[in-house]
Amino acid sequence: MGRLACPQIKQKSMKKILNSLLMLVLGFALLTACSDEDHTQSKPIWEVDTSINFSATMTAIVILPTNLLEYAQDSDLLAVFVGEECRGKGELVKKGDTRYYYLTIKGFSEESGKVSFQYYNTSRSFLFTTGAVTNFEPNAVWGVIDNPKTLNLVLVE
Secondary structure: OOOHHHHHHHHHHHHHHHHHHHHHHHHHHHHOOOHHHHHHOOOOOOOOOOOOOOOEEEEEEEEOOHHHHOOOOOOEEEEEEEOEEEEEOEEEEEEEEEEEEEEEEEEOOOOOOOOEEEEEEEEEEEEEEEEEEEEOOOOOOEEEEOOOOEOOOOOOO
């Protein structure tokens, strides 16, 4: 009888091993399908239209949220938009361990369009956006060095 049980035990063990391998392969396939690589973007080329004679400016001083700081590089890009139009590019300023972005937002004196930001992380090739955060207001300052605005950035998929 011991001889008859042995092939059954081997067969059950093999089925368990094959099922485990199948689950492992399926799990790996699912993880790979949901990886960060699906969200990579080409490096954007943001330019302010210099042919437009903007009559007003607004200043913004912002910082990245803490969850993005570990990936931040000096080569990262930050731009500000009024509606869909690029109206300024961020200049990285470092003060101690803090990384600020200083932006001059160009516009018109009678304008009050929605202001949003887009951030491109070069180390991961990810693009983030804020959606509308404020309205354009001529001569206004949004954030200061002692109290910069933290951008609430969302990954663009």
